[in-house]
Amino acid sequence: MTHDVSGLTQLGQPSRLPASPDQAVLERVANPHASLRYCIRFTAPEFTSLCPLTGQPDFAHLMIDYVPDAWIVESKSLKLYLASFRNHGAFHEACTLDIAQRLVGLLAPQWLRIGGYWYPRGGIPIDVFWQSGAAPDGVWIPDQKVEPYRGRG
Template sequence: MTATDVSGLTQLGGKTELPASPEAAVLEKVPAGHAGSLYLVRFTAPEFTSLCPMTGQPDFAHIVIDYAPRDWLVESKSLKLYLHSFRNHGAFHEDCTLDIGKRLTALLDPVWLRIGAYWYPRGGIPIDVFWQTGMPPEGLWLPDQGVPTYRGRG
């Protein structure tokens, strides 16, 4: 069993205030205990919220983040706080989705990362946004994200 070095973490193990904005949020990483192995890490945020930048009304999404680590793992509490920091942040669906994917990529330098954001309808139209760093590596087990297209009540 590989021990993970958590000595540099500032948020884990104590009370941490919700960041005022995504820019103010501190994303932290820990060394990947199995660097050199090809595997997938999945985070699912089924209750993601942000604000419409035009109306200030809340927007809701089911977000799935998949990545194949290289040398680093994102520390999950810091990711949770980062995602929650969007609650009072006004941005379009596409901007929220790509900002999350690109910030994680810059932090982790993963072998591969994808994000699927399945947004609930705004103005009667659901918007789904997908982004990835490139083609998934050969041999990576890549399960379906498991979120069906929005169907409403029909």
């Protein structure tokens, strides 16, 4: 089976890190198994953004699960998009939900959820969760199993 990748601009090409999430180009390809319902998971355990007030780095373990419809996200473009937050100032909630909304807008998946497990700043971890609705019946969607922050040991 061959897949049309003619419209992709980043895969297989040298690509610079986008200066911001707004400048990042997220790309999609046709779902090679659109007749099947299945879950795709992306895990970004070293996600970084900046506090919009102090400019200090914020770190999170992001987990994105989705059940595709006609489209799947091209993974290199997703990696570049996520990395573009490195110099982006936004609160935890904004980063997490902006990522979810951008993916929903690009892919129109049957279902999507994101877990943003943020490491503490100021002594308080902030975890942010969102999903587009109830998970579809008949699709195995594993638990995210990311432990909440507990401090040392």
